[in-house]
Amino acid sequence: MSFCVNPMYDDNQYRIKEGDYVVLKRGEIFKAVQIQPRKKVIFEKQWIFLDNAVGQLYSTTFEILSGGNLKPHELKDSASPLDAVEAGTDNRNIVDDGKSQKLTRDDIEALKEKGLKGQDIIKKLVDNHATFGDKTEYSQVKYIKKKKKKYENTVMILKPSCRILAMMYHGREPGKICHLRYDTLAQMLTLANIHAGSKVLVFETCAGLVLGSIMERMGGYGSVIQMYPGGGPVRAGVESFGFPAHFHDTLHEFPICHVNALLAGTLDTSAKDPTAGRAEEQGTPEEESMETNTGDDAGQDVEKTEKDKLKEAKAQVKKLRLEEKQRRLAATAALLKGRNADGLVIASRFHPCPVLLGLLKFLSPSRPFVVYSQYIEPLVECFKKLRECGGTVNLRLTDTWMRHYQVLPDRTHPLLLMSGGGGYLLSGTTVATDHSKPAGSKQAEEPAPKRQKLEDTEG
DSSP states (O other), rough: OOOOOTTTTGGGGGGGOOOOOEEEEEETTEEEEOOOOEEESSSSOOOEEEGGGTTSSSTTEEEETSSOEEEEEEOOOOOOTTTTTTOOOOTOOOOOOOOOOOOOOHHHHHHHTTTEEEEEEEEHHHHHHHGGGGGGGHHHHHHHHHHHHOOOOOEEEEEEHHHHHHHHHHHHHGGGGGTTTTTHHOOOOOEEEEEEEEEEEEOOTTTTTHHHHHHHHHTSSSEEEEOOTTTTTHHHHHHTTOOOOOHHHTTEEEGGGGHHHHHHHHOOOOOOHHOOOOOHHHHOOHHHHHHHHHSSSSSSHHHHHHHHHHHHHHHHHHHHHHHHHHHHHHHHHHHHHHHHSSSSEEOOOSOHHHHHHHGGGBBBOEEEEEOOOOOHHHHHHHHHHHHHSSSSEEEEEEEEEOOOEEOOOOOOOOOOSOOSSSOEEEEEOOOOOOSOOOOOHHHSSSOOOOOOOOOOOOO
């Protein structure tokens, strides 16, 4: 039986290349790194080099050799340590006094120096365990699993994705992403109807995770406008996705402090940044030290000329950066002036109510929006404000809940340790409002009362 291979098929996109962003995985531990030649990477208190991973397929498991080099892990058909061991009926007679294992730490280190790998060390531990045969089958499997986690020196390299990076951040630094869980993030992308070719507004303080997830879902088509607080946008999570260059062409940025001016029509995109002008006038500490350290020697004129050239070059670079920033600001303002965005996503540590009420004005009618918060109280306030102001329908305030299960023969049960809460979501749809009638007034909601019939009285 022969198989026909498509000559047009190219698996190059599924192979690891130099400069790619990848995710290292061992057990439930993840870490995002970039493939760079001869660069040491610390993962789980161990130095490794990723040079040998170049050219291999993603999701390949590598064995860490001496010196930190990687080698594709070969699956051996060797017998399992449990094949020739009988299991006991219960664990009632087993005493955990620390004396069951005959091998000491020095013996295990000696085995490692002889070149024994993880599977061989585990077999030695099982053979030298006095009460291993008295354990139940379930206890033996649990013991083997624990020792594999400790002695098998392997790492898996994965291609970054929305789910993997969300699990990585939630497991390592949940505070950076406002404790946003990956199932909640999936609901946000669905409720906001994120798809290719749409124009989406994003306001988030989750290290760029939500922004990168939206860009991944859109596939490089459409427009993503990031509303950011402070001096500049934070996109550390976006870099970990490793998007191609054309993905970044769809990304725009706009400071949240200029939203009111844009809505009022008073935004001046040609105005200079006063802080940039003061920085140019003051100069840098290096330039000031050059002025004080310059002596009255014969080369004073040469040094002064070089100093002037350096100052002029820095001023030119600052001017070009300011012009580029103004150009991007004007382009993004032109996109927002149409007020025809297709969706709004908010996930930040700030109070969402003023941000939500301001950014809803840029959405077209019949467009979805979703707001995430770790706590329910801010979303309750947003819910009441939206009901009072009008312009939205289908308002829903939901709590995301997820439970992990261990699924094994005769041992299926919920895990003992799991996330207690996944935050809260407020979602809805915008509608066109009639501005001639005030929203929330009794005249707009209730019919006019009937006039009472007056009786004629004779004075």
